[in-house]
Amino acid sequence: MAQVQDMTPSKEDVGARFTSDHYSPYAGRNFPTQVLWGDTHLHTEVSVDAGTMTRLSQEDAFRFARGEEVTTTHGLRAKLGRPLDWLVVSDHAEMYGLMPQLLAGDPQVLSTPQGKAWYDELVSNDRDRIFDTAMEIVASLSTDTPPIDNADAIKSAWQTYTALADRYNDPGTFTAMIGYEWTAEGGDNIHRNVLFRDNAAMANRVVPYSQFDSKNPEDLWAHLAEYEDLTGGDVLAIPHNGNLSNGRLFSVSNYDGTPLTAELAALRARFEPVIETTQIKGDSEAHPFLSPDDEFADFDTWDASNLNGTQAKIPEMLQYEYTREAYKTGLMLEEQLGINPYKAGQIGSTDAHTGMAAVEEENFFGKHSGVEPEPNRWEHVVIEAPDPEFTIYGWQQASGGYAAAWATENTREAIFDAIERREVYGTTGSRITLRFFGGWDFAPEDAASRLPADIGYAKGVPMGSDLPAQTGGDAPSFLIAALKDSYSGNLDRVQVIKGWLNSDGTRGEKVYNVAWSGDRQLDADGKLPGVGNTVDVAKATWTNSIGAPELITQWQDPDFDPSVRAFYYVRVIEIPTPRWTAYEAMRFDVQMDSNVPMTTTERAYSSPIWYTPQG
Numbered sequence: 078m079a080q081v082q083d084m085t086p087s088k089e090d091v092g093a094r095f096t097s098d099h100y101s102p103y104a105g106r107n108f109p110t111q112v113l114w115g116d117t118h119l120h121t122e123v124s125v126d127a128g129t130m131t132r133l134s135q136e137d138a139f140r141f142a143r144g145e146e147v148t149t150t151h152g153l154r155a156k157l158g159r160p161l162d163w164l165v166v167s168d169h170a171e172m173y174g175l176m177p178q179l180l181a182g183d184p185q186v187l188s189t190p191q192g193k194a195w196y197d198e199l200v201s202n203d204r205d206r207i208f209d210t211a212m213e214i215v216a217s218l219s220t221d222t223p224p225i226d227n228a229d230a231i232k233s234a235w236q237t238y239t240a241l242a243d244r245y246n247d248p249g250t251f252t253a254m255i256g257y258e259w260t261a262e263g264g265d266n267i268h269r270n271v272l273f274r275d276n277a278a279m280a281n282r283v284v285p286y287s288q289f290d291s292k293n294p295e296d297l298w299a300h301l302a303e304y305e306d307l308t309g310g311d312v313l314a315i316p317h318n319g320n321l322s323n324g325r326l327f328s329v330s331n332y333d334g335t336p337l338t339a340e341l342a343a344l345r346a347r348f349e350p351v352i353e354t355t356q357i358k359g360d361s362e363a364h365p366f367l368s369p370d371d372e373f374a375d376f377d378t379w380d381a382s383n384l385n386g387t388q389a390k391i392p393e394m395l396q397y398e399y400t401r402e403a404y405k406t407g408l409m410l411e412e413q414l415g416i417n418p419y420k421a422g423q424i425g426s427t428d429a430h431t432g433m434a435a436v437e438e439e440n441f442f443g444k445h446s447g448v449e450p451e452p453n454r455w456e457h458v459v460i461e462a463p464d465p466e467f468t469i470y471g472w473q474q475a476s477g478g479y480a481a482a483w484a485t486e487n488t489r490e491a492i493f494d495a496i497e498r499r500e501v502y503g504t505t506g507s508r509i510t511l512r513f514f515g516g517w518d519f520a521p522e523d524a525a526s527r528l529p530a531d532i533g534y535a536k537g538v539p540m541g542s543d544l545p546a547q548t549g550g551d552a553p554s555f556l557i558a559a560l561k562d563s564y565s566g567n568l569d570r571v572q573v574i575k576g577w578l579n580s581d582g583t584r585g586e587k588v589y590n591v592a593w594s595g596d597r598q599l600d601a602d603g604k605l606p607g608v609g610n611t612v613d614v615a616k617a618t619w620t621n622s623i624g625a626p627e628l629i630t631q632w633q634d635p636d637f638d639p640s641v642r643a644f645y646y647v648r649v650i651e652i653p654t655p656r657w658t659a660y661e662a663m664r665f666d667v668q669m670d671s672n673v674p675m676t677t678t679e680r681a682y683s684s685p686i687w688y689t690p691q692g
Contacts, residue, residue, distance in 0.1 A: 108534045109483040115163035116434040117270050118426035123168040128176025129211035131446040133432025135166050139245040141433050150446040163252035167270045170257050170285030171218050174234025175227050191224045223289050235284050239277035248488045255280045261288040266321035266384040274311035274493040293332045298344045314348050320361040323383040324394030327403035342418040351422040354400045354503050355478040357444050363401045371588050377475035386462020408578040408642045422541045422684030425478020425503030436506045441476040441657040452665040472673045476657045477505035499541025499684045507565040507679040512558040513540040513647045515686035519554035524631045529558040541684040552637035558629040559649045566651040567624025569608040577643040591632040594625035610653045614675045617655040617663040624652040646685040
């Protein structure tokens with residue numbers, strides 16, 4: 078990679094710069110300077126499905142996220158390696174709070190035949206019976222009416238939770254954000270996490286909107302609009318990972334199958350500013366079928382069926398499931414409708430049903446508490462499908478991810494605002510620091526700055542933004558800075574992914590390697606040789622003798638066409654490190670099947686920057 082020339086200012090330049098009242102480079106700075114790590118997607122015993130197995134409470138979840146030690150459902154001591162900065166406990170809206178009632182033997186619940194049957198199974202101490210009952214309860218979420226009516230309990234449980242979130246919310250130190258999950262069409266994963274900017278007093282003016290109110294996401298958006306009109310508050314929804322939706326999450330149709338309208342596209346754009354790209358149930362950034370020239374597209378891929386294994390996946394579905402394709406679809410819809418419903422940022426989150434946002438590879442507690450770390454966890458069933466071909470086993474779980482927000486302070490308001498303006502990014506679990514700015518005037522010497530954000534905000538716009546109207550230069554230029562997670566692997570490379578819409582309606586994409594470690598050279602096709610692999614699988618360790626601790630670069634699009642709509646986002650790849658399965662094999666001295674991956678390449682995905690032709 079070409080070396081950036083020495084741009085150290087002369088003594089005369091320094092003297093000229095610092096003769097005013099702004100000697101301090103930080104004085105008057107009003108842009109976001111903190112990257113705050115969180116999880117928007119965590120379940121506890123209050124969720125109907127999680128509560129069949131986990132005994133951790135919402136309070137346990139907040140305590141664990143802020144760095145305290147908890148005891149897991151099966152009696153293990155657990156603690157995060159590093160606390161999170163913020164958390165949304167997003168328990169399912171459907172029959173919210175039923176499971177604690179049920180397991181406590183609430184007379185009102187046990188007076189119903191269904192409640193009594195479930196109770197008897199769940200207290201049986203028979204793991205197989207408990208698991209089968211859990212799956213039955215999960216399946217009940219796809220019915221049209223709740224099998225047990227607990228409307229009064231829902232209101233009480235919601236108000237208990239919002240009060241708890243207010244109590245654990247500590248501005249400047251730890252943010253406990255109020256939220257829940259709307260879970261619709263259980264087989265096709267079109268779920269949303271709802272997040273409030275507001276406190277308990279505001280959030281208590283509604284109860285969680287559930288699929289028993291409507292299975293149509295358009296009705297959810299209308300409900301959110303009503304909440305804002307009623308309270309003057311602020312709320313948003315985050316679509317889940319699209320890889321298990323069987324072509325439904327990022328479609329070009331309304332819920333009823335009719336063509337998407339501009340009105341509904343605008344409503345979606347208003348309430349869904351970000352997408353959950355990566356989590357425990359696999360990665361949804363890209364797919365090798367859709368991006369055959371991208372050697373990093375096949376990462377933690379779950380593509381056999383929909384969420385519950387009731388419908389096989391076919392190739393035609395894939396383009397409506399992955400974030401990169403959704404961005405292309407958004408460009409097309411914007412040209413047709415005048416609005417881009419998929420102009421959304423990217424985040425990661427866990428979707429853990431354990432009450433613990435624990436996705437560090439060496440500290441991974443999995444999807445649910447049916448099986449916690451033990452010698453044969455890797456081969457236990459996680460999601461049982463009617464067709465065994467689609468059943469998901471322990472080793473297939475991905476240890477990811479987290480949401481990173483560039484915020485002015487650690488408060489509900491600042492983090493929510495960062496999500497709403499899309500100045501966020503997602504990772505697969507490691508804590509890579511990533512800055513991404515776009516503009517028209519970035520120069521190679523800008524990459525020499527030790528304060529890249531100062532230049533980035535001064536000369537351009539951050540991730541999640543639209544490029545401003547062109548003011549000079551032949552093509553947009555970008556300033557990118559990535560810093561390794563101090564507890565994880567060095568950085569292999571930084572890539573810019575560009576997608577565009579051709580004048581004939583066809584769509585294109587290209588992956589550019591723009592910065593990398595070592596003295597590797599691009600080949601004629603722009604491909605970069607592999608960085609190598611230092612992982613000792615048997616010892617579940619690695620060395621950072623390859624890769625780089627940071628990569629900073631300026632890059633200008635060499636293929637820019639000013640007449641073509643486009644988006645750009647950054648993907649940062651780490652060197653290989655041990656996967657959670659390697660830690661498990663080492664700790665329990667077990668031999669896993671040869672098809673079980675033992676290494677991973679952690680990564681970060683920025684929110685895009687969009688370009689729209691003028692005129």
